[in-house]
Amino acid sequence: MKRLPNMLQDFDLTTTQQSNLYTYRLGRLRQAMKEADVSLCILNNPVSLRYVIDFNEYQLFQSHIPTCYLYVPIEGPVIMFGASARNFPHVTEYRRPFFMTIFDSGFDLSKQSNRFANHVTSFIKDNHLNNRVALERFSPITNQALQSKGLTLVDGEALVEQARMIKSEEEILCIQHSIKVAQHGMKQMQDALHPGVTENQLYSILHQVNIAHGGDWIDGRMLASGERTNPWLQEATNKVIQEGELVAFDTDMVGPNGYVADISRTWLCGDKPNDQQRSTYQHAYDEIHYNIDLVKPGMSFQEVSEQSFNRSDKYRSRRYPTVIHGVGLCDEYPKLYYQEDWIDDGYNGTIQENMILCFESYSGAKGEKEGVKLEQQVRITSTGCEILSDYHFEDILLSK
Numbered sequence: 001m002k003r004l005p006n007m008l009q010d011f012d013l014t015t016t017q018q019s020n021l022y023t024y025r026l027g028r029l030r031q032a033m034k035e036a037d038v039s040l041c042i043l044n045n046p047v048s049l050r051y052v053i054d055f056n057e058y059q060l061f062q063s064h065i066p067t068c069y070l071y072v073p074i075e076g077p078v079i080m081f082g083a084s085a086r087n088f089p090h091v092t093e094y095r096r097p098f099f100m101t102i103f104d105s106g107f108d109l110s111k112q113s114n115r116f117a118n119h120v121t122s123f124i125k126d127n128h129l130n131n132r133v134a135l136e137r138f139s140p141i142t143n144q145a146l147q148s149k150g151l152t153l154v155d156g157e158a159l160v161e162q163a164r165m166i167k168s169e170e171e172i173l174c175i176q177h178s179i180k181v182a183q184h185g186m187k188q189m190q191d192a193l194h195p196g197v198t199e200n201q202l203y204s205i206l207h208q209v210n211i212a213h214g215g216d217w218i219d220g221r222m223l224a225s226g227e228r229t230n231p232w233l234q235e236a237t238n239k240v241i242q243e244g245e246l247v248a249f250d251t252d253m254v255g256p257n258g259y260v261a262d263i264s265r266t267w268l269c270g271d272k273p274n275d276q277q278r279s280t281y282q283h284a285y286d287e288i289h290y291n292i293d294l295v296k297p298g299m300s301f302q303e304v305s306e307q308s309f310n311r312s313d314k315y316r317s318r319r320y321p322t323v324i325h326g327v328g329l330c331d332e333y334p335k336l337y338y339q340e341d342w343i344d345d346g347y348n349g350t351i352q353e354n355m356i357l358c359f360e361s362y363s364g365a366k367g368e369k370e371g372v373k374l375e376q377q378v379r380i381t382s383t384g385c386e387i388l389s390d391y392h393f394e395d396i397l398l399s400k
Helices: 015-035 047-054 059-064 110-126 141-147 158-163 169-192 199-212 275-294 300-308 337-344
Strands: 041-043 069-073 079-081 094-097 132-135 152-155 224-225 246-250 266-267 324-327 331-336 356-363 370-380 385-387
Touching: 041 047, 041 110, 047 059, 047 069, 047 158, 047 275, 069 199, 110 141, 132 141, 132 158, 132 266, 141 152, 152 158, 158 199, 169 199, 169 370, 169 385, 199 224, 199 246, 199 370, 199 385, 246 370, 266 275, 275 300, 275 356, 275 370, 275 385, 300 337
Parallel strands: 041 132, 079 094, 132 152
Antiparallel strands: 041 069, 069 079, 224 246, 246 266, 266 370, 324 331, 324 356, 356 370, 370 385
């Protein structure tokens, strides 16, 4: 196995494109705030911080110990609490945070939460804001301290998801580059696929390529081989891949500039597929291509679910959790369910131009050895779907 990946050509937005990107994203959030009559949004989710000010410090640490947070008023100064660097776009001021985590402040968060609540109310008064504050994932103690000051709390995550739903041209350029990096890694993975390599060894190539090109992380280790491909969602292990086995994976890659490449393929270790492998692969292939041809802007989520590919009965019980989902800086709104799950989990909405969506299929039947995972990442245009992920499918596995 190669230790160092071949490199792609460097990709950087121009200064103007960067400015457009950052201004667009902050503007999208403030528009969502305006529609919800929210005067102040306080963010601590690392993905939200990346979206609004391109904050990229210790993101995985921040995801479970949210030490840093951001004030975004509907108008006025954007204040970052806890950053080390001092060069994030649109940030007016940097301050030391009030530490409101168990790691930082021990088991009793009431003192720090009260200090924080006092500061929020002073900020609102000084900037002539209303008392509707959007908040992300703070402790219930912190929430209670804010409510005790007479503030009305709104779900900040919902506002950020609404903002992130429609992508700018600069965002799409970033997504296209992340996909190029992912597919570069996939090519090296496929070249390294041979009997005797382990699942972990094979998937580690994608991590290596991502980091070498300035990417961030990978959400899961979704690669499985042989019998471990059915049922799906079994992450990579030290299992040795054998001749004749299917190898299925999902990139789940948070790449350069924080944008996700979310692509799935299934390969054969060898060159002699059996009939079950071919028929299962064909079913997954037919599903994603049928659904890509189906979806147009203006369709409701329910219409898409109702009119989507009619899956074979034998694959229904082990269906994937979603037919289609949004993607950007991570998996995002919306999530479109199969009809079998719609009555319990489905929600409606509208397919819109410049959404970035992932079309999924997992096909694996009870009683059969292996399953197949395929996924394509697309852009919604004024007329339909533009495919962004163009890594080839396996002719050897197509039964038609």
